[in-house]
Amino acid sequence: MSATPQPMAGVEMGRASSSDSILSAITVDNSNAPSSSSTPPTSIGDSASVSSTSPKQNARTAPVEPSAARSKRVRTSVGTYNVKVLAGTAIHAPRKFRKDTGDIEARRRTISGDTLICALASGNSSTETVEKDAKRLVSDGIKALDLQWSVKGLPKSKSQIGLNGTPKKSAKQSDLARRQSTRSAAGEKIESFTKKLTVVLGKRKGNNEDTVAGLKKAKRELRNLADTPEFAKIDTKPVVHEVWSNGKLVVEEPRKKKKVEAPLPEKVKEAEVKPIGKEKAGGKKEKVWLKKGLYAGQKAQNFDWYQNDTASKQKDMENIAPYQPNGFMPLPMWHGQRLLEAGRDFKLPFDVCSPLPPGQPKPDEWRKTSSNRFIGDASALWRKSNLFDSFSSKCVCTPEGGCDEDCQNRIMLYECDDTNCGAGRDHCKNRAFADLQDRRKLGGKYRIGVEVIKTADRGYGVRSNRCFEANQIIVEYTGEIITEEECDRRMNEDYKDNECYYLMSFDQSMIIDATKGSIARFVNHSCKPNCRMVKWIVGGKPRMALFAGDNPIMTGDELTYDYNFDPFSAKNVQECRCGSANCRGVLGPKPKDVKPIKESVKDVVKAGKRKLKEILGMDDEGDRSPKKRKMKEATGVKRSASLASMKMVTGAAKTIKKSVSSSLLNIQRATSTKRVIKKTFKATASSSSMKTYGQGQTKLSSRNSSLTIVASETSPRSAKGKTSSLGKKSIRGKGSRDASGGTIRVVAGSDEAEE
Numbered sequence: 001m002s003a004t005p006q007p008m009a010g011v012e013m014g015r016a017s018s019s020d021s022i023l024s025a026i027t028v029d030n031s032n033a034p035s036s037s038s039t040p041p042t043s044i045g046d047s048a049s050v051s052s053t054s055p056k057q058n059a060r061t062a063p064v065e066p067s068a069a070r071s072k073r074v075r076t077s078v079g080t081y082n083v084k085v086l087a088g089t090a091i092h093a094p095r096k097f098r099k100d101t102g103d104i105e106a107r108r109r110t111i112s113g114d115t116l117i118c119a120l121a122s123g124n125s126s127t128e129t130v131e132k133d134a135k136r137l138v139s140d141g142i143k144a145l146d147l148q149w150s151v152k153g154l155p156k157s158k159s160q161i162g163l164n165g166t167p168k169k170s171a172k173q174s175d176l177a178r179r180q181s182t183r184s185a186a187g188e189k190i191e192s193f194t195k196k197l198t199v200v201l202g203k204r205k206g207n208n209e210d211t212v213a214g215l216k217k218a219k220r221e222l223r224n225l226a227d228t229p230e231f232a233k234i235d236t237k238p239v240v241h242e243v244w245s246n247g248k249l250v251v252e253e254p255r256k257k258k259k260v261e262a263p264l265p266e267k268v269k270e271a272e273v274k275p276i277g278k279e280k281a282g283g284k285k286e287k288v289w290l291k292k293g294l295y296a297g298q299k300a301q302n303f304d305w306y307q308n309d310t311a312s313k314q315k316d317m318e319n320i321a322p323y324q325p326n327g328f329m330p331l332p333m334w335h336g337q338r339l340l341e342a343g344r345d346f347k348l349p350f351d352v353c354s355p356l357p358p359g360q361p362k363p364d365e366w367r368k369t370s371s372n373r374f375i376g377d378a379s380a381l382w383r384k385s386n387l388f389d390s391f392s393s394k395c396v397c398t399p400e401g402g403c404d405e406d407c408q409n410r411i412m413l414y415e416c417d418d419t420n421c422g423a424g425r426d427h428c429k430n431r432a433f434a435d436l437q438d439r440r441k442l443g444g445k446y447r448i449g450v451e452v453i454k455t456a457d458r459g460y461g462v463r464s465n466r467c468f469e470a471n472q473i474i475v476e477y478t479g480e481i482i483t484e485e486e487c488d489r490r491m492n493e494d495y496k497d498n499e500c501y502y503l504m505s506f507d508q509s510m511i512i513d514a515t516k517g518s519i520a521r522f523v524n525h526s527c528k529p530n531c532r533m534v535k536w537i538v539g540g541k542p543r544m545a546l547f548a549g550d551n552p553i554m555t556g557d558e559l560t561y562d563y564n565f566d567p568f569s570a571k572n573v574q575e576c577r578c579g580s581a582n583c584r585g586v587l588g589p590k591p592k593d594v595k596p597i598k599e600s601v602k603d604v605v606k607a608g609k610r611k612l613k614e615i616l617g618m619d620d621e622g623d624r625s626p627k628k629r630k631m632k633e634a635t636g637v638k639r640s641a642s643l644a645s646m647k648m649v650t651g652a653a654k655t656i657k658k659s660v661s662s663s664l665l666n667i668q669r670a671t672s673t674k675r676v677i678k679k680t681f682k683a684t685a686s687s688s689s690m691k692t693y694g695q696g697q698t699k700l701s702s703r704n705s706s707l708t709i710v711a712s713e714t715s716p717r718s719a720k721g722k723t724s725s726l727g728k729k730s731i732r733g734k735g736s737r738d739a740s741g742g743t744i745r746v747v748a749g750s751d752e753a754e755e
């Protein structure tokens with residue numbers, strides 16, 4: 001028989017300190033049938049009332065002799081939940097159920113809500129019974145309220161304490177203990193039941209462990225209650241704030257709870273927290289989106305154009321915003337960002353300007369000059385020129401007209417200036433050389449517009465790196481202006497070892513030597529040229545420049561003009577590699593232009609017959625070599641040009657000069673006839689020819705460019721590789737070198753009519 005620590009009837013709190021095991025340690029006194037130890041009272045007073053003493057109870061709890069039969073009646077039933085007690089209606093139950101019939105005092109206490117202490121204090125019932133009931137009820141209350149109390153800790157009754165302060169041992173204590181021990185089997189069943197209940201309730205996790213622990217021991221009704229907000233002490237009613245304002249009671253709107261924002265992704269946090277912008281003076285951080293808002297929400301870190309950026313800049317860009325790509329229709333704004341961030345200098349489209357990249361093969365360095373320089377007697381010779389002295393053109397153009405194609409200066413290939421222009425600087429359009437000078441002053445390869453290129457089979461050449469309008473001046477052919485004598489000297493002395501000569505007949509029996517000159521010396525010949533080499537009188541001095549042809553020139557086009565040279569001998573003819581469809585095959589005269597010239601001057605040129613045959617590639621036997629050429633008679637302007645060319649070749653300069661002179665006079669006298677004059681003049685002016693540079697050559701009357709073969713030199717490109725049959729001694733002297741297999745070098749030349 002186990003000893004019970006408290007000799008109280010029906011209740012023993014073996015492990016009251018542990019809330020989890022309160023019920024498991026309870027043994028129920030089933031002698032009190034109507035009540036149950038597990039019935040939760042609403043209060044201690046109510047419990048007292050429910051379990052108030054009654055005659056039956058008193059009789060039952062009165063000390064009686066224990067009988068063997070009764071002691072063997074072990075109640076196995078478990079105390080059930082008393083709904084009536086829970087609802088507080090137990091006192092209205094029929095008397096037979098209340099067991100307190102006639103107990104007015106108990107009823108009064110119940111109604112008045114008397115306390116257990118009062119009941120204990122009253123002496124209406126036996127002390128033992130009262131104490132026993134009180135203990136039991138208190139224990140029930142503790143259990144129901146799930147308090148961490150122990151019945152042992154409660155103050156003991158007077159009867160128990162005794163007047164002398166020593167615990168008063170009940171007479172029936174040993175008997176009760178024995179009876180309780182006999183009921184231990186029922187207690188164990190209860191314990192197992194509560195354990196099951198604990199297991200079931202244990203599955204319901206709650207925030208409050210104590211609550212859960214308490215619920216484990218609660219019964220179903222109580223567990224249902226536990227689900228209610230009231231049990232959880234959750235106030236669902238909004239808190240109404242009433243305040244007095246100006247003497248009125250004002251009900252404030254219930255304050256809204258602050259929204260708990262969802263945790264942001266790490267990248268967003270970084271982007272917002274990390275200050276990208278500079279900190280302002282006041283300590284405030286600059287808003288990120290002020291700077292970066294344009295690209296907010298877009299991926300920025302995977303673009304190639306950030307690869308070359310610094311690491312800090314890349315990181316800065318990554319922090320713009322988290323990656324939220326719009327895969328369906330990505331925004332086109334990244335192009336703008338690329339321009340902003342990666343950036344590049346403004347570039348014109350290719351067909352506007354396209355200079356060659358650096359690293360191009362360059363010709364040997366040469367001394368460049370941007371303007372002509374008279375050498376030796378050349379200047380004096382020029383001043384002696386009749387044309388220079390006698391002719392001073394002055395156009396009669398108006399500002400409205402602006403020196404267009406009808407300007408007499410233009411027709412005469414005189415450039416307007418402040419002394420000879422009627423239209424004025426602002427309106428004059430006949431100042432090509434002045435425009436070119438302005439362009440050069442501004443500088444830049446786009447404005448200059450030409451650059452040297454290495455051709456496949458023609459040496460160096462010149463190409464444009466910008467566009468040019470039709471007839472627009474491109475580049476001036478400049479060099480040293482020398483006399484024929486000086487040219488001979490240079491050929492024999494200075495350039496005797498050179499392979500290439502840049503000599504061009506220029507004016508007044510003078511020659512431009514572009515060995516020291518401009519880039520124009522590299523311009524190659526073409527049978528279908530896109531440019532012209534034209535001599536103009538600018539400020540009273542002859543100047544030569546390359547002009548665009550009748551069609552505009554596009555960027556990247558190689559610039560060419562027709563040398564139209566007169567080799568005077570087939571031996572000097574050089575193979576042409578211009579590649580045009582109408583290529584004549586040789587750097588020689590235009591075959592179709594030669595025939596009419598031959599016819600027109602046959603009686604004038606007697607000594608030149610043999611040379612003409614050579615030009616045509618015919619030997620004395622009448623064979624044509626090296627190429628069979630078809631001669632066609634030229635008509636119209638071409639015929640005039642051919643005539644002029646032939647005249648240049650044959651030395652019939654005087655006739656041409658007369659023609660030009662008369663034209664000039666006509667222009668000066670009457671502008672009404674300038675159309676006809678222009679036609680005539682243009683025919684002569686646009687003509688060009690090639691001639692052998694020699695002592696006995698005829699001086700030409702027009703200012704048009706011609707190419708003069710001045711030397712043969714060793715070159716793998718030589719078509720003939722033979723000595724030129726130049727009339728001049730110095731050139732003949734070079735013949736010995738030419739014999740070694742040189743090539744014919746061509747020098748552009750221009751002749752002024754002068755006998």
Ligand SMILES: C[S@@+](CC[C@H](N)C(=O)[O-])C[C@H]1O[C@@H](n2cnc3c(N)ncnc32)[C@H](O)[C@@H]1O
Nearest residue numbers: 458459460522523524525576577578744745746
């Ligand atoms: C005034 S230079 C021109 C620049 C030259 N290409 C150079 O590299 O210095 C004239 C020479 O260029 C070559 N040339 C020019 N045009 C040519 C063409 N269409 N075919 C063959 N050779 C040409 C000839 O050798 C000619 O004697």
